Amino acid sequence: KGSFSRQVAARLQSKGSGCTVVLAGAGYNKHADGSFEVNPAQPQGFRQLLDDLTSSDGTVPDTIIYCWSLDTPSLDDTDDDSLSSNINTGSVGIMHLVQTFSDIRPSPHLWLITSGAQTVPGQKSPTVLAQAPLCGLGRVIMNEHPGFHCRMVDLSQTPSSDELEIFVAELMCPGNEDEIAIRGTARYIQRLARVSLGTFTPEEMKHVDPTKVP
Numbered sequence: 758k759g760s761f762s763r764q765v766a767a768r769l770q771s772k773g774s775g776c777t778v779v780l781a782g783a784g785y786n787k788h789a790d791g792s793f794e795v796n797p798a799q800p801q802g803f804r805q806l807l808d809d810l811t812s813s814d815g816t817v818p819d820t821i822i823y824c825w826s827l828d829t830p831s832l833d834d835t836d837d838d839s840l841s842s843n844i845n846t847g848s849v850g851i852m853h854l855v856q857t858f859s860d861i862r863p864s865p866h867l868w869l870i871t872s873g874a875q876t877v878p879g880q881k882s883p884t885v886l887a888q889a890p891l892c893g894l895g896r897v898i899m900n901e902h903p904g905f906h907c908r909m910v911d912l913s914q915t916p917s918s919d920e921l922e923i924f925v926a927e928l929m930c931p932g933n934e935d936e937i938a939i940r941g942t943a944r945y946i947q948r949l950a951r952v953s954l955g956t957f958t959p960e961e962m963k964h965v966d967p968t969k970v971p
Contacts, residue, residue: 797850803857864904873914
């Protein structure tokens with residue numbers, strides 16, 4: 758969401774990091790405040806963005822934070838007209854971005870941000886399935902473009918100020934985890950754990966394959 762992107766940029770700037778905000782729009786535009794608009798469906802816009810970012814001194818971004826997926830509505834709020842736009846801001850935009858910036862050496866570090874796309878312990882709200890494709894693309898980028906050091910961070914459907922602060926701290930001092938979920942003040946990482954059938958409720962058992970549970 759544009760507001761979240763600007764909040765992240767403001768926090769990073771307050772810590773001495775330079776930031777440029779790029780919003781999804783109908784076409785390519787450069788605004789007086791230094792921000793840009795790029796159409797996610799138009800690859801030439803990303804090339805123009807790269808040219809403009811490097812035109813002054815040749816310096817390229819060392820980190821890209823992709824927040825456009827935060828604008829993806831829930832499936833209940835998606836109709837035929839908005840589906841194409843959702844695909845563009847989520848999957849198509851990141852594909853064009855990676856294709857453009859993959860020519861840079863070294864490649865900038867890439868962070869993919871979603872909200873409610875991952876399930877965490879105790880979660881009651883449904884997963885935002887419309888953002889799930891970006892998670893899949895993120896794993897493809899990790900394998901096919903390791904130079905981006907791609908990391909994925911999933912926030913609440915409505916990110917809190919605590920989540921913003923934890924996320925910025927993660928940006929400033931990243932660890933070894935490449936998939937993180939932040940809910941309030943809690944930080945979750947993925948781990949495999951052995952479970953038994955006794956841990957599932959009768960309702961959950963309807964969706965469990967006993968042959969795959971030790």
